[in-house]
Amino acid sequence: MATGAIVEALPDLLVEPLVRAALLEDLGRAGDITTAAVVPADAHFRGAVVARQPGVVAGIATAAIAFRLVDPAVRIAVERPDGSPVAPGDAVLRLDGPARAIITAERVALNFLCHLSGIATATAGLVAAARPHPARITCTRKTTPGLRALEKHAVRAGGGVSHRFGLDDGVLIKDNHIAVAGGVAEAVRRARRSVGHMVKVEVEVDDLDQLAQAMAEGPDAVLLDNMPPEILRRAVAIVAGRAVTEASGRITAATVGAIAATGVDIISAGWITHSAPALDLGLDAG
């Protein structure tokens, strides 16, 4: 069903520090005392990371880096790149090397992979449910602290697109800004004056009146928050292609089709990063 989108991996320079930190968090001050005591130094392990649920995988690089950081002698073959759909039993990553290293790195590798694949799978579910409408699915800044780059990447692996990455690479004027600025039009004007030519300005509106005020200032995008489909449809008509239209609020697989049918360009959902359940994958010998 959900199919995802094969995407380029993030640069190792960005990913490796996160994986290293996660390994150190797990190794603590004395390393893997169980494996050191129980597994002989020369024991060999051959196996694979295997899906136990259907979904879309993301974060293969994080898993590969985890095994490699513990021991560069582990040989790794990627069977399913980020964005691949998987069925139960599908091998995602094959491993062959020192048993100690593979067992020590296993949990960290899976913690990344299951978490990111969960996000990709949730995104792919919304993408599938929004078809055949052209609306694209995106996420928000409601991400897990420290993992935003990986989670945004997982959304793309699920077939979604990125929203702004943080507070500095796009203007998004929200209700609290508007309240303090004294109106939506004034807020958009101030933002326009302040930013450079590579920064887009988006403004959140709660109703069609606010939308009309906002459009008068020429924003690049409008965030139509918590509007029912019939209002969204009227909002799309008002905007009439002069700005990107984004719908948000209570987006689920059940509701996203009707929202996409209104003609909005973008549909954003916070839960795909903050509440998507992990996808179940495990390490199997053999």
Add this chain to the structure above:
Amino acid sequence: MATGAIVEALPDLLVEPLVRAALLEDLGRAGDITTAAVVPADAHFRGAVVARQPGVVAGIATAAIAFRLVDPAVRIAVERPDGSPVAPGDAVLRLDGPARAIITAERVALNFLCHLSGIATATAGLVAAARPHPARITCTRKTTPGLRALEKHAVRAGGGVSHRFGLDDGVLIKDNHIAVAGGVAEAVRRARRSVGHMVKVEVEVDDLDQLAQAMAEGPDAVLLDNMPPEILRRAVAIVAGRAVTEASGRITAATVGAIAATGVDIISAGWITHSAPALDLGLDAG
């Protein structure tokens, strides 16, 4: 219903670096360009972080530190310490100070608080469902990379207890170890010889035969993996108080009562840290 357990906050020395990193992740290279453009420097904000769902809160310190790091002039009053149950509309944290700082820190503060409160709430749900049996709820090492200390703390706020923190502070012999070591008894013997007097040794067993072999070596705890209640009950009888008994596998609010009724000491669930949905809290003015 679920009530949680008031717990001591983690030391600021441990928490502040995580919050600082999350703020820098969001501020990027140029800071909050929307707020700088739209909100006057002298604007004031008074409001509260308010629950929009029932649950148990955890991570109040992370939120407080987020606001304080952006501007020490923000005055903060904690209304509900970690472990408190909340109902929709309950104020958790009151804020009073420069509008810019509060709006800039809002998302990072909520990202921590909603994530950790989600974990506390999921834990509290299991704790409630396991009553009146004495079994305690614990989590696993299936945590979000980088956030383990906070997530383990959230489990305690939900009324659960900690398992080992990482690979170095407890021995947990699993199926892959046993396969390589050539048997459960040999694995426990090796672990016993290797570790110091402050480290406990737990071993995972899949059936009652393995349990008998394991018990012959005197482990501190046995992890009874994926056993149905009737087998668990027999396992508890076999152990007969000579070790701590831990049940794991497919633990949900629906199943946990029957499992607790078997007399096991500990019930562990991975999903309360890796798949608990975020608890919905938001920042309201006024």
Add this chain to the structure above:
Amino acid sequence: MATGAIVEALPDLLVEPLVRAALLEDLGRAGDITTAAVVPADAHFRGAVVARQPGVVAGIATAAIAFRLVDPAVRIAVERPDGSPVAPGDAVLRLDGPARAIITAERVALNFLCHLSGIATATAGLVAAARPHPARITCTRKTTPGLRALEKHAVRAGGGVSHRFGLDDGVLIKDNHIAVAGGVAEAVRRARRSVGHMVKVEVEVDDLDQLAQAMAEGPDAVLLDNMPPEILRRAVAIVAGRAVTEASGRITAATVGAIAATGVDIISAGWITHSAPALDLGLDAG
């Protein structure tokens, strides 16, 4: 003459780590051995950082943080916020406190302040020379490694605007990309498909043919590289408001007026960040 633009300081959270690192670079492993040997612990210093040249100041916060980090007991009064024009003799920052701390921090404080004020002054010179045309001055990614956020901020203090901050917050397709992609139109098409709705796409063109091909794909901005004024004028006419026009290449105070007169929206100069001479400021007692 050059007047700059009063701008908000960058968040302390971004600036302090840079200043702290610079102090540690200077203190080395033993601290300020001259001051420890020569200046009594109870000696007091009162004085000011004073301009010795006309220009525009930027980086006041870096200097203030340097003194504060060495000793929080130093009292600091900002006389000229970032973006202020200064004449020789103008006090920019007044200091009053322990002589040791002020003398120890002096060089690091001035190294930041003179460097950033040099950039602001260079920018302000171009801004003044481009008047009364509406073209705005911007910088490039040709910045000093490690100091990009501060240098972009200094450009804004000089009255300029920011370009993209890095490789990730805007698409800028350059000659090497076009060569590999097989043409400017194809390159823009690929970029459009790839990025989200908050990311702008700019493309560099070397002549009017390329410009025509690029415009067919609807870029947000075109970078008109190294074109003489008469060609720029024709380019502006071709674009006809459908994209932002940016001129670059050999921009100096002598040439910028003629380029601004062509009607381009943005003029970018690499040298204002990589080769602007430091503005001379010094610490005077009294």
Add this chain to the structure above:
Amino acid sequence: MATGAIVEALPDLLVEPLVRAALLEDLGRAGDITTAAVVPADAHFRGAVVARQPGVVAGIATAAIAFRLVDPAVRIAVERPDGSPVAPGDAVLRLDGPARAIITAERVALNFLCHLSGIATATAGLVAAARPHPARITCTRKTTPGLRALEKHAVRAGGGVSHRFGLDDGVLIKDNHIAVAGGVAEAVRRARRSVGHMVKVEVEVDDLDQLAQAMAEGPDAVLLDNMPPEILRRAVAIVAGRAVTEASGRITAATVGAIAATGVDIISAGWITHSAPALDLGLDAG
């Protein structure tokens, strides 16, 4: 004309963290989105970093490390080691490898290389202008925050020598110290008593009276600040080889010859590190 001095590269252990940080500064949170979208993963690039101006190169290692860190598969051949004079068109570094990596690392590599080569070139200009006198050219602590080790290295590549590296590895008593200490003789005495046998003591003097007082205490070096050549000549006669003599203040290619002719041992200039224009080098295909 200016020829520089072939020097040993700094240890990779010192240089790599700076280059890594600069790459992360440029990659931001999502990496090079232009190259990922536009350049195919299998595209190959062969080319060279080429001088566009005459000068002396420094920082070859920084550039090589930048390409290597983005992709170890990039093959790199150094054509001109640090300290080599270059003419326009000279290839400095040849590159052969994945196009994506080379294009992504290009700007960071050049930002280091152009900045450091600018410093080497400025230094070499002073060195040439001071010939045939034996005076050596040195820099000060007026360096770019975070880059001091690299900039001091670039001065050596330009044919200069190092001054102290920071506040901790040499005593340099300046006017503010003397004012607080109650006289130049007392200041030198205090410093002498305080430091170990491997630390040199230099003292700044403004006139010949101060010089005489200072010399009575046997400093290792005297800094003759802002003295015209005729005074410098008398100062050199007074010192008579008992200390190293260093001249500073308004040192340019036009003035340095006359100053060197006075017989001073060392001539220091702050601008060669804080205000030297970048040397123009670029990446050419082919």
Add this chain to the structure above:
Amino acid sequence: MATGAIVEALPDLLVEPLVRAALLEDLGRAGDITTAAVVPADAHFRGAVVARQPGVVAGIATAAIAFRLVDPAVRIAVERPDGSPVAPGDAVLRLDGPARAIITAERVALNFLCHLSGIATATAGLVAAARPHPARITCTRKTTPGLRALEKHAVRAGGGVSHRFGLDDGVLIKDNHIAVAGGVAEAVRRARRSVGHMVKVEVEVDDLDQLAQAMAEGPDAVLLDNMPPEILRRAVAIVAGRAVTEASGRITAATVGAIAATGVDIISAGWITHSAPALDLGLDAG
């Protein structure tokens, strides 16, 4: 005499950052200026790290990593793994490679190796003196700041066992805790209630009365502090195998035999980590 115990090396992921930091501490801002000036770039060195005293080695990995980090071209052969006894003249590590790298890394490599081997040797001395009694030797948290993981590892190489690693992985109730808690029994009860099933609870007692109170609460271990052998013997009898018994206080090679003879399980000594003299090893050519 003292023989140590061959132990697994700590994971490189834990050790490398410490060695890297020590090298940077020694290289400072300009690297090894003596070697750069005096040793030709193509000079070769072949030699070995050789023991000059009898003892037990620990920290071989730290030394090997030091040489490898300075130059991966240094070939390294380990002759004596951690825990090996050595006699004067025994080669511990053979080196073959660039002379510069080996000379530059020498001191850092030896600083780690001599320090850790000193700890292993001191531990092995106590282990030997405690024979043939079954008591095991352990260390405390009185370790050198920053080096605890390495020092605990060295204790194991000397034939000892680990105590808890820090404040978080075991409960150890001491006199100050008891004073505040209002009694030893209450303190143990509070600890029991608070911790999870993988954490052991140990309590320090000063006399047999306190011991009796403590035992009533079922601690996992009791720390018998500063008791003479005859009291220890009675304490062991009181505990009667219901808890691990640990003796501490004034443990030396002269006293440890008599203490071990009392039947205690564990003997802990702070001085083996905080005051063990370094073992003398040096780098010899040839």
Add this chain to the structure above:
Amino acid sequence: MATGAIVEALPDLLVEPLVRAALLEDLGRAGDITTAAVVPADAHFRGAVVARQPGVVAGIATAAIAFRLVDPAVRIAVERPDGSPVAPGDAVLRLDGPARAIITAERVALNFLCHLSGIATATAGLVAAARPHPARITCTRKTTPGLRALEKHAVRAGGGVSHRFGLDDGVLIKDNHIAVAGGVAEAVRRARRSVGHMVKVEVEVDDLDQLAQAMAEGPDAVLLDNMPPEILRRAVAIVAGRAVTEASGRITAATVGAIAATGVDIISAGWITHSAPALDLGLDAG
């Protein structure tokens, strides 16, 4: 007897990161679980760090920072600054504040203080034994990895002086350098040519022949390694004040007097940093 020398504290900017790292090493992932469980949040502690042995204290700032970092509410009064002699029972630092914070920070504070005071005490012992000769006591680069700045400071507190801090701030030509360079004279010549005017050149010599060769090149200092007093005396006569003379090798309180009597300027001992036993200090209530 041994009296030390009151010295300025190192800058907090240098010390705090070391103390913070040591606290995090001890707090691990869950903080002080014993104190959290046993000590009430509102318990108060008043007490002092007290000497249990005679000696010289150093590192008071490290201890004070440890308590302050855990809780800024702890009030701290320094009774004995670094360099003070202490007798058993002398209070060094008084503390008054939350019991939890003081008990949690106690071990880290003492680990620094006892280690550094041990070094100061060892140094002071040599200083006393060398009287009334003018020779000064210094240390080497045989320091504990990561703690060099603190240990060099402790040597000064003991009445000693600093040697070079690392490989970069002084030239010290040793036997391995000389072997590769082809002679002591050539080695000194190469060093002289390479370094700037603020760097001193010292050379190690093993006999009087080598000394004569070295002196012909005008080194700043000569290291007379492992020479008996009668040879040292002749060496001092040969040098005749033209260079600083430093004696090293087997320096103890028993031998240092005879060595000082030879007239050498400096006596260096590695063991005062690598093998000095910790000075016993403890935390007492009341």
